[in-house]
Amino acid sequence: MSRVAGARSVGWEAFRLLALLSFAVFFAVPLLSMLDFSTRVVGGNGRTGQAWKNLIADETIRSSIVTSLLLALFTVVLMLVLLTPTMIWVRLRVPSASRLVEFLCLLPLTVPPLVIVVGISNVYAWVTYFLGDSALTLTFAYVVLVLPYAYRALDAALASIDVVTLSEAARSLGAGWSTVIARVVLPNIWAGVTSAAFISVALVLGEYTFASLLNFTTLPTVLALLGKSDAPTSVAGSLAALVLGAVLLLLLSFVGRRDRSSKGA
């Protein structure tokens, strides 16, 4: 019996390894092609780092990187300011609104970004009227875009603590509502806040639909435009963006783990 199981599991392990290897090859080939494509010398042999140097040297690319990073920062701040107090408030004072807030937060999954872009031109006419024609105004649209993901992260964190008991304890010791939210609840859901921030940064850095159709210049739109004139540089930039995104998400997975272990302790 055990010998049969052993033989089956050796065969299974070999099959498993082979299958994993095939997946690895399928996913690695396009990515390694990017590395090769971005470093080869056109019409010759050898390697060149010119495309990668362009990423830093080229003024347009550099300023678009700054724009995208600023957008990520503003989106995270506005998202947190808007969403965190609202979600805590719903749990504390208006539980009957929780379905409404959840519905609104998850709505962007059903209304795709492309559809929002089509309908948002009037709203953006007013935004540009009040705030000027800066790419940073994309922040407003991006907050909506990251909402479902940020909501899930924050909701999971809030579900893991007893918000009502915490706030009653703080209130009975004389704390006001703002103290309860900022100094009692917030520190307890910090892991959820961090993970909401990480996923928002990753989404904003890669966003193309809004930026390109509203004619704003961000890193993805610059890379897309470069694809027509200087393919190696756009490929290098794309690979750099993917690697950066992977590192961000890997860090995020460690934030999540710290949350779990601290809860166990």
Add this chain to the structure above:
Amino acid sequence: MSGRTARLAPWLGLTPFIGYLLVFLVVPTVTVIAGAFAEDGRPSLVNIRALFEASDLRLLWSSVLLSATSAVAGAVLGGFLAYLVVTRPATSLFRRVVTAVSGVLAQFGGVPLAFAFTAALTSTGVVTLAVRDAIGLDIYGSGWLYGLRGLILVYTYFQIPLMVIVFLPALEGIRPQWREAAVNLGASTPQYWRQVAGPMLLPGFLGSMLLLFANAFAAYATAAVLVSQGAPILPLAIRGALTSEVVLGQQNRAYALAFEMVVVVAVVMVGYVLLVRRTSRWLR
């Protein structure tokens, strides 16, 4: 009266949030729906009727074909990959790397993925040249990469990782005890899969497939960068109607096409929610 005011006062705390979403989410959505049923500022069914003309139906069909093919391929292959991955502990570096890479390719891909396949498979692409030098075969052909078949390949590339992300939790909910119980009652491995794990996972699997369909149907960036001219699928037709400078009066056509997209995605997402709710009853 004062009691009612006191009860309603906490709702005021939601004003900033709800106000914001009214302006940046509800107003655009309503604009699209209202615009789809109007022409020259008056209510009209012209643009909705146009959706049922042969050319627009063909557009919808290509989009459905692309989404369905990549969703089925992504769900089957991604579900299998998730099963291969789930046996490792969640805190292992292997799992972390797989999840992080999946997250990037699934949600962050967009423009970079279009360039990845450009670098690999265009006429001077790395893979194209390598295959030509090795066995003399021209896999670039007549530019299939920029047509529906190319899009199916590229979409599958980001659908598989998305399936890994959404299906891993369902797989993790399957407890080893259930298998032990089945084996103790004399079940063989195929029996266990057919009568215990299979029925348990099926709603989640089908639900994930629907999510993948909606994801592909609404995707824009990758296709927009890969296919710079023409409109083989619905999202690119919306781009065409939005940015058209040749034909005037395309705004309402863009509304109608966007409305069509919302309807399809909404129907699919409702199916997804219903199926996932069925699964979550068991997998806690």
